[in-house]
Every structure is written in structure tokens, then in C-alpha cells.
Amino acid sequence: MCRSLLTFVRGTRTVSSRKTRRLLDKSKTFHVACGVAICILSVVHVSAHLVNVINFSESYSDEFPALNLARYRGEDPKLIILTTIPGVTGVLLVLILFLMFLSSSHCVRVSHYEIFWYTHNLFIVFYVILMVHMVGGALKYQTNIEAHPPGCLEPNRTSTERQSEELQQGRCREEAHFQPHCPQTWLWVSGPLCLYCAERFFRYIRSSDPVTIVTVIRHPCDVIELRMLKKNFAARPGQYVVLNCPGVSSFENHPFTLTTCPTENKETFGIHLRVVGDWTDRFTQLLLPQPRLGLEILPMMQQRRYPKLYVDGPFGSPSEDVFNYDVSFCVAGGIGVTPFACVLHALLDGWTGFRLQRLYFVWVCRELQSFFWFAELLCALHHKLWKENRPDYLNLKLYVSQPENLQRMSEERYRPLASRLLVGRPRWKHLFDEIGRSNKNKRVGVFCCGPKGISRTLHKLCNSARFPGTTFEFNKESFS
Numbered sequence: 001m002c003r004s005l006l007t008f009v010r011g012t013r014t015v016s017s018r019k020t021r022r023l024l025d026k027s028k029t030f031h032v033a034c035g036v037a038i039c040i041l042s043v044v045h046v047s048a049h050l051v052n053v054i055n056f057s058e059s060y061s062d063e064f065p066a067l068n069l070a071r072y073r074g075e076d077p078k079l080i081i082l083t084t085i086p087g088v089t090g091v092l093l094v095l096i097l098f099l100m101f102l103s104s105s106h107c108v109r110v111s112h113y114e115i116f117w118y119t120h121n122l123f124i125v126f127y128v129i130l131m132v133h134m135v136g137g138a139l140k141y142q143t144n145i146e147a148h149p150p151g152c153l154e155p156n157r158t159s160t161e162r163q164s165e166e167l168q169q170g171r172c173r174e175e176a177h178f179q180p181h182c183p184q185t186w187l188w189v190s191g192p193l194c195l196y197c198a199e200r201f202f203r204y205i206r207s208s209d210p211v212t213i214v215t216v217i218r219h220p221c222d223v224i225e226l227r228m229l230k231k232n233f234a235a236r237p238g239q240y241v242v243l244n245c246p247g248v249s250s251f252e253n254h255p256f257t258l259t260t261c262p263t264e265n266k267e268t269f270g271i272h273l274r275v276v277g278d279w280t281d282r283f284t285q286l287l288l289p290q291p292r293l294g295l296e297i298l299p300m301m302q303q304r305r306y307p308k309l310y311v312d313g314p315f316g317s318p319s320e321d322v323f324n325y326d327v328s329f330c331v332a333g334g335i336g337v338t339p340f341a342c343v344l345h346a347l348l349d350g351w352t353g354f355r356l357q358r359l360y361f362v363w364v365c366r367e368l369q370s371f372f373w374f375a376e377l378l379c380a381l382h383h384k385l386w387k388e389n390r391p392d393y394l395n396l397k398l399y400v401s402q403p404e405n406l407q408r409m410s411e412e413r414y415r416p417l418a419s420r421l422l423v424g425r426p427r428w429k430h431l432f433d434e435i436g437r438s439n440k441n442k443r444v445g446v447f448c449c450g451p452k453g454i455s456r457t458l459h460k461l462c463n464s465a466r467f468p469g470t471t472f473e474f475n476k477e478s479f480s
């Protein structure tokens with residue numbers, strides 16, 4: 001989960017193979033797998049120690065008192081657990097893990113992300129207690145094996161059986177001595193924990209300066225465009241940032257894909273956010289207070305004062321690899337267009353510098369108005385490619401899924417879009433067949449960002465191998 005480290009690795013050319021780079025997309029999945037494994041193995045560990053504590057109570061050893069955890073034979077196992085360091089810390093670890101596991105379920109993360117986030121940060125307490133868990137010295141090993149070979153008889157115990165030579169051999173010279181195991185947890189935990197703490201410290205320092213909000217634009221269908229400025233901020237198309245606006249909540253951080261990145265000619269970077277929840281709603285009210293009646297020219301002293309805004313990131317995502325295929329097929333659903341908007345801006349700035357030779361771009365929206373979020377950009381790129389004699393570089397299709405919302409894109413300047421406008425949902429199989437036929441023996445990168453239904457359908461089609469001669473490689477966008 002060291003996002004900045006993963007972003008750095010994704011950006012360097014050290015990881016050049018697509019297969020290895022795709023592993024970077026799986027960082028969160030890998031983490032969840034480890035987290036679930038920790039929980040399952042913790043259940044095994046705890047069950048074993050419950051049997052263990054009963055043994056400690058029932059098999060109290062009079063012969064070797066140092067080995068006992070119970071204070072006397074038959075001591076209540078619950079008392080042993082609640083009055084020893086391994087017992088108390090073990091109970092706390094189970095409680096923390098249980099809380100983390102419950103709060104990191106998908107439904108909690110989708111509906112109450114902050115509950116997940118704050119419970120998940122208990123991991124710091126978890127690791128500290130884990131280091132203390134072993135200091136109780138419950139598990140011991142014998143230190144004087146030579147002087148007291150395991151199984152030999154007490155040195156000062158007379159025994160009637162002391163007849164045979166080998167028994168005489170077996171006699172030991174001193175009592176058995178035992179030593180607690182040295183705690184080794186810190187050996188396993190300190191490396192990853194230091195790496196992660198360094199990552200969080202780096203992110204804290206980097207995001208401590210507020211950004212300057214340069215422009216706020218209201219778009220159709222409840223979308224707000226925000227253009228910002230931040231010293232030394234650099235980003236690549238496809239990356240995302242995490243916003244924190246103390247005016248809304250100091251405790252909430254929300255990820256948004258960049259729709260424009262800083263370039264040599266333009267320092268600002270931008271996002272498009274759809275007002276769909278309480279945070280975006282409150283944030284939008286702070287950015288654009290309710291329009292006043294009529295047009296008011298504010299005196300200089302009352303010019304717009306935007307809320308303080310902090311940006312953490314940028315962080316990498318699969319969409320960065322759109323440029324690393326000869327042919328890429330990008331599918332956007334609604335506001336899920338944001339990662340590809342940045343890609344289109346980069347192509348507009350200069351499409352010749354990339355490995356990418358052809359881009360199929362399908363964008364599905366409920367209302368026609370949504371396409372106006374990036375209509376200028378799409379038309380500008382279309383005209384540039386025609387002017388530079390590569391009209392086949394961009395294959396664009398726009399779908400309005402709710403036909404009743406269909407009006408006309410009547411303005412002349414949007415003609416390139418109007419002629420590529422289709423009604424209803426795309427016929428994905430037909431699209432794949434068309435792309436497969438035009439790109440025989442090619443590896444096509446399929447990128448999807450939007451409602452889960454779309455990515456599931458595309459993922460299945462990519463893995464269906466229905467298109468002989470063309471390999472479709474699925475890359476699902478998510479805030480990794």
C-alpha cells in the first residue's frame with residue numbers, strides 16, 4: 001500500500017514488461033488477500049493458543065515449574081489469559097483485527113468510507129501491540145542441554161532403578177534451565193512498517209501546502225471542473241489525486257482522477273467532479289455559493305475566496321498504460337471519462353511521441369449534455385488529427401443510453417461529435433469483433449472506467465478468446 005513508491009516504480013522505465021507492470025495494478029487486491037490471510041491464520045493461531053492455555057492449566061508441571069504459565073494446577077484458563085501479557089495483548093489484537101476486518105468489507109467502504117479509513121488506521125496500534133505480544137516470555141527453550149539432556153533423571157533423586165550403566169549415563173549434573181524465546185516479531189514487522197511510515201511521512205510533507213484554486217467551472221449534469229496550481233506539482237495522464245478540504249471535513253480524503261496535467265506551457269492541473277454525495281455537495285457549495293440574483297460585480301475586496309484545499313498525490317493507475325500499447329480501446333461510462341480526458345489532452349499536445357498508433361474511444365452517457373464536459377477537447381483532437389493526416393488514429397463513438405434524452409448537437413463546431421453519436425448501450429461483442437478484424441495479430445489494451453456493469457462485461461469479453469488473432473488485455477481502472 002505504499003502508493004507513492006508504486007507510482008514512482010510505475011513511472012520509471014525499470015519495470016518495462018507489461019506483465020510486471022500489471023502487477024502494480026493489483027497492489028490493493030494483493031493487500032486484501034494478505035489481510036484476509038492474516039485474519040484466517042489468526043483464527044488458527046488463537047484456537048491453538050486456547051487449547052494451549054487449557055493444557056497449561058491441566059498439565060501444570062511440578063517437575064519444571066519455570067515452564068508453567070498457570071500459577072497453580074487447574075487455574076481457570078480465562079484468568080490465565082486476562083492476567084498475562086500474551087493473553088491480554090492477544091485479546092486486544094483479536095479485537096482490533098475483528099474491527100478492521102468488519103470495517104473493510106466492501107459495503108462499508110462504499111457507504112461509509114471514513115469509518116473504514118479511521119478503523120483501518122488502528123493498524124499502528126495493532127503493530128505496537130504485536131511487538132509487545134511476545135515480551136511475556138511464555139514460550140521457553142532449555143539452555144543447558146548437555147548438563148541436563150532432555151529426559152534424564154534428577155541429579156539428586158535416588159532411584160531404585162539406578163542399576164544399569166546406561167541409566168547411570170543418563171544421570172544429569174544439574175537442574176534444567178529455561179530461557180524465554182527472544183521476540184522476533186520486530187524483525188518481520190519493522191522493515192515494512194518503516195517503509196510505510198516513510199511513505200506516509202513523505203505524503204504528509206508533500207500535501208502540507210494548500211493548492212491555489214485558479215478556476216471553478218460549472219458543467220451540465222452536476223459536474224464541476226476545478227483548475228488548481230501547486231508548486232513543483234508534476235503528474236502524468238491517468239494519475240489521480242486525493243483532495244482534503246478542511247472547510248468540509250478535515251477527516252475526509254477523496255480521490256479524483258486528473259483531467260488535465262501540468263505541461264511546459266500550462267502549470268495548472270484539473271479535475272472534474274460529479275456532485276453525487278454529501279462531501280461533493282458541501283465542497284461545491286463552498287466553491288460556488290448559490291448564484292445571487294442577477295449578475296453582481298463583486299468589488300475587488302470581495303472577490304471569490306475559495307476554501308482551503310490540500311492535494312495528496314499524484315498516484316498511479318492502470319490508465320497510464322494507454323500509451324504503452326500499439327492499439328488501445330478506452331471505454332468510459334459517465335464521469336468515468338476523467339482518466340481518458342487527460343489522455344486525450346496529452347494526445348492533443350503531441351500524439352506522435354507515443355507507442356500508441358490507434359485509439360478506440362467509446363463513451364456512454366445517460367444524457368447528451370454530459371458530452372459537453374469534453375466536447376471542445378474531442379473536436380480539437382479530431383481536427384488536429386485530420387489536419388496532420390492521421391484521421392484513423394482516433395476512432396470515436398459516443399452513446400446516449402437513454403434515447404428520450406436525445407436532442408441534437410446542432411452547433412456546427414460539434415459536427416464531428418454529432419456524426420459519431422449513437423443511441424442506446426453499445427453492442428460490446430460487435431465492437432470487439434470490429435476492432436479484432438482491423439487489428440489482426442495485435443495486442444489491444446482495453447481500459448475501462450465507469451459503472452461496474454461495463455467493466456465486468458468487458459473483462460469477460462477480453463478473457464473469452466472469441467477473437468482469434470487479436471489479444472485483448474483488460475486493465476480495470478480503480479483508485480488503486
Ligand SMILES: NC(=O)C1=CN([C@@H]2O[C@H](COP(=O)(O)OP(=O)(O)OC[C@H]3O[C@@H](n4cnc5c(N)ncnc54)[C@H](OP(=O)(O)O)[C@@H]3O)[C@@H](O)[C@H]2O)C=CC1
Pocket residue numbers: 240257274333334335336337338339364365366367400401402425426449450451452453454457477478479
Ligand atoms: N478513476 C476512477 O476509478 C473513476 C471512477 N469513476 C466511476 O465511474 C462511474 C461513473 O458514474 P456515473 O457518471 O454516475 O455513470 P452513470 O451511472 O451515469 O452511467 C453512465 C452510463 O453507463 C451506462 N452503463 C451502465 N452499465 C452499463 C453496461 N453494463 N453496459 C453498457 N452501458 C452501461 C449507463 O447506461 P444506462 O443509462 O442504460 O444505465 C449510463 O449511460 C462511477 O461508478 C464512478 O465511481 C468515475 C471517475 C473516476
Ligand code: HEM
Pocket residue numbers: 001028031032034035036038039100101104105120123126127196479480
Ligand atoms: C482484514 C482484511 C483487510 C482488508 C479487507 C483490507 C482492505 C484494505 C483496503 C481496501 C485498503 C485500501 C484503502 C484505499 O485504497 O482506499 C487498505 C489499505 C491499507 N490497509 Fe488494509 N485491509 C485488511 C487488513 C489489514 C491489516 C491486518 C493491516 C495491518 C495490520 C492493514 C493495513 C493497511 C494499510 C497500512 C493500508 C494503506 C492505507 C493507505 O495508505 O492508503 N490492512 N486495506
